[in-house]
Each structure stands twice: as C-alpha cells, then as structure tokens.
Amino acid sequence: MATTVELGVAELAETRFAVSPLSETVAALQQLGGPDRRALHLRWFRWASDELAARPLELPRTWPLITGDRPSWPNFLVPAPAGAGASLDDDLAALRRTTARQVRVSLHRVFGDELPAPAAELAANPAAGLRAIAAELREAHDRLIAPHWPRIRAVLDADVAHRARRLAAGGAARLFADLHPDLSWADGRLVLGGARRAVNRGPGGLVLMPVALGSARVLIRGNTATQTTVRYPARGVGTLWTVAPRPPSGRVARLLGPVRAGLLEALRSPATTTDLARASAVTPSAVSQHLCVLRENGLVAGEQSGRSVLYLTTPLGEALLGR
Numbered sequence: 001m002a003t004t005v006e007l008g009v010a011e012l013a014e015t016r017f018a019v020s021p022l023s024e025t026v027a028a029l030q031q032l033g034g035p036d037r038r039a040l041h042l043r044w045f046r047w048a049s050d051e052l053a054a055r056p057l058e059l060p061r062t063w064p065l066i067t068g069d070r071p072s073w074p075n076f077l078v079p080a081p082a083g084a085g086a087s088l089d090d091d092l093a094a095l096r097r098t099t100a101r102q103v104r105v106s107l108h109r110v111f112g113d114e115l116p117a118p119a120a121e122l123a124a125n126p127a128a129g130l131r132a133i134a135a136e137l138r139e140a141h142d143r144l145i146a147p148h149w150p151r152i153r154a155v156l157d158a159d160v161a162h163r164a165r166r167l168a169a170g171g172a173a174r175l176f177a178d179l180h181p182d183l184s185w186a187d188g189r190l191v192l193g194g195a196r197r198a199v200n201r202g203p204g205g206l207v208l209m210p211v212a213l214g215s216a217r218v219l220i221r222g223n224t225a226t227q228t229t230v231r232y233p234a235r236g237v238g239t240l241w242t243v244a245p246r247p248p249s250g251r252v253a254r255l256l257g258p259v260r261a262g263l264l265e266a267l268r269s270p271a272t273t274t275d276l277a278r279a280s281a282v283t284p285s286a287v288s289q290h291l292c293v294l295r296e297n298g299l300v301a302g303e304q305s306g307r308s309v310l311y312l313t314t315p316l317g318e319a320l321l322g323r
Contacts, residue, residue, distance in 0.1 A: 003192040003220060005199045005228065007206070012172055012188075014205030017163060018081040019156045021149065022091035023231060025141040026066060026078055027214035029059070033067035036215040043241040044213070048144055057143055061129060062136045064118040065110075074106040077133070080207040080227040084160075088141055092134040094226070100126040102225045109223065145213075150303060151240065152212045154270035154312045159210040159234040161315060179208070180218045180232045190230070192218055202228045210234035239269035252321060260290045265321060267300050267313040274308075 007015070031037050032048060066073045079094040103126040107119045115123060122129035145152070167175040176185035182193045190206070202224045209231045219231040253261040262280055273291065277284040291311060294300040299317035302309040313321070 003199060003222075005190040005192075005201060005206070005220065005230075007188055007190060007201075011201070011205040015172075015208065016084065016205065017160045017208045017210075018084050018086065019153065019160065020078065020081045020086060020091055020209055021088040021141060021145060022095070022137060023078045023209055023211055024149075024152060024213050025088075025137055025145050027211050027231075028144050029062070029140060030066055030215070031213055033063065035069075036217070038216060040238050041213060041241065044148070051143065055143075057140060059136045059140065061118060061122070061132045062140070064116060065122075065133075070110060072110050074103075074110055075221045075224050076102060076106050076130075077137075078229065078231075080202070080224070080229050081209075088138065092138060095137075096130050096134050098126070098130060098225065103130070106223075150310050151270045154303065154310055155212050155236050155240055156210050156234055158236060158268075158312060162235055162318075163208070163210075165315070179230075182218055183230075183232070192220055199228065200224075202226055206230050208232070212237050212240060236269055249322065255320075256294075259286075260294060263287065263290055264294060264299055264313055264317050267311050268318070268321075270303075270310040270312040272308045272310060276311075 028044075028048070031041055031045065032052075037045070062077075065077065076095060076098040079091070079098070082090055082094065104123045107115060107123050111119050122133075163175060163179070166178065170177075173185055176183055176190060184191045184193075199220060200223045204227050207227045207229045209229050210233070211231050212234050214231060214233060216233055218233075219229075221229055249261075252264070255261070256264065259280070259282060263276055266276060266279060271279075273284050273287050276282070276287045276291075280287070282290075291300060291302075294317070295302065295311075298314060299320065300311050301314050302311045
C-alpha cells in the first residue's frame with residue numbers, strides 16, 4: 001500500500017524547493033508535545049524545556065491543533081511558502097489568508113463532525129482565530145527557533161544545494177532517489193510507502209521542504225488549498241546541535257593537514273569558532289587562522305549571526321571530502 005502523487009510534465013516543471021521558518025516552528029512544538037520525538041534533538045529539547053520552565057509559552061489556540069494522538073493536524077498551519085526563502089512574516093501572512101471555508105473543511109477533516117472546543121471556536125470565527133494563532137506562532141518562533149535559526153537555516157540551505165546538484169546531474173529520478181528511503185519516483189508518480197490515501201494535489205507542482213526539527217517521516221498533505229508540500233527530514237540534521245566530526249580521510253589530511261581536514265569535516269554542520277575550538281581542542285585563535293585559509297580557498301563559507309559567524313563547508317569542500 002502506498003500514497004501516490006501524480007505529476008505531469010507541467011507540474012514537475014513547477015516543482016521547487018523552499019525553506020519555511022513557520023514549518024520549523026510547528027515541527028518544534030510537535031517535538032515538545034508529541035510522541036514522535038527524535039533523540040538527535042535531545043540537546044535542543046533540554047534547552048527548550050529549561051527555557052519554557054523559566055517562562056512558560058502560552059499557546060491556547062495553537063497547542064490543541066497540533067498535539068494529541070491524531071495522525072494529522074490542520075494543513076493551513078503550514079501553507080506552502082511563496083518563494084524559496086520566505087520569511088516568517090511571509091509564512092504567517094499566508095496562514096492568515098486562509099479562507100473561512102478552508103479553515104472549516106480542514107478542521108472537520110482532522111477532528112470529524114464533533115469539533116473540540118478550541119477547534120469549534122476557530123470554526124466559528126476563522127479570521128480572528130487565525131490572527132490569534134499567527135501571534136502565538138510568532139512568539140513560539142521568537143522563543144524557540146530564532147536563537148538557533150542561522151544554524152538551522154544553514155543546514156536547510158545545504159540540503160537544498162545538495163538536492164539541486166542531484167537534480168542537475170540526473171533529473172527527477174536522481175533527485176527523488178535519495179530524498180528519503182520511503183519515497184520513490186517512477187512513471188510520473190511520486191510514491192510514499194505506508195497507508196494508502198488519495199492526494200488531492202494543489203495547484204502547480206510540488207513544494208519540497210526540508211525540515212530540521214521534524215520527525216524522521218515524510219509528510220505529504222492529502223488535501224491543501226496551496227501547492228502540495230512534501231516535508232522531509234533535512235540531510236545532516238544528525239550533527240545539528242553538536243560538532244562531532246568523523247575522522248577525515250587520509251588523503252584530505254595529507255593535503256590540508258590533520259587540523260584543517262578535521263575542521264572541514266566538522267563544518268558539514270554549521271558551527272562558530274568557539275564551537276570548533278571546544279570540539280577540536282585547538283585554541284580559538286588557531287581555529288580562526290585555519291578557517292581563514294579554508295575560506296580563502298573556497299572550502300568553507302561564513303555567515304554573520306548576531307555577534308558570531310557561523311561557518312559551513314561549501315560544495316567544493318564537500319566534493320573534496322568525498323562522502
């Protein structure tokens with residue numbers, strides 16, 4: 001049994017990647033409140049738990065919609081981003097544009113005919129309810145995602161860059177071949193293993209959305225008013241919260257030296273100079289010198305994040321590492 005998404009030539013041509021801060025926010029809340037928690041996010045989970053213990057986060061409208069033992073949740077909470085790098089403002093604006101009919105249909109699809117009180121209140125006044133939910137999700141993002149967003153965004157961008165290279169090298173077949181073990185592509189169909197259900201694809205092509213804080217599963221919305229999204233676990237999330245590199249290959253160590261080769265391997269996951277110094281037992285000043293050489297040769301890149309700079313291995317650096 002499987003879920004199948006039919007894609008014609010036109011829809012495949014319109015299929016694109018996108019990164020969504022709102023998607024990460026909802027995924028983070030589900031990690032906190034749901035049974036599908038991933039052990040690899042334990043460090044973030046402990047940080048978030050301490051943060052919320054010190055100052056609780058009030059989500060009376062949102063929390064009942066996304067937690068519980070239901071297999072689904074209202075699809076309007078994560079609309080398809082309008083562009084590849086939509087901001088949180090863009091995502092929340094799209095959420096607030098959900099029509100009253102779309103809200104009610106989605107709620108009844110998830111909860112059935114007997115809506116629980118929070119869902120019934122939203123169905124009775126969708127416009128006001130969506131504004132309240134958007135405000136709650138903004139606060140959740142600012143508290144739980146924004147402090148880590150540069151690191152998360154770097155992982156998501158690295159995933160999209162990798163997938164784009166796969167697409168350029170071998171088309172849709174190669175792109176979908178390693179997007180997720182449960183996904184396969186053949187004869188104009190994207191197939192997701194698991195329980196069979198119909199996917200009423202939204203307008204246009206698919207929106208492929210890597211998720212850092214989500215579950216290990218792929219989520220394809222069966223019904224949506226926006227483009228159909230395929231949310232899948234981003235590549236490299238296993239090292240998102242730590243800097244614990246594998247030993248670099250002998251040839252890379254011989255070329256760059258063991259310290260620089262180790263730093264290049266560590267930066268498959270974004271990290272600051274301080275992170276790298278702690279993990280590699282090298283002084284911050286020495287790390288900075290090595291990073292300067294790696295940057296000059298196009299093997300790593302840096303992005304300003306507040307008062308710090310996050311570094312990440314470039315596609316050239318990944319090609320050199322070769323795995």
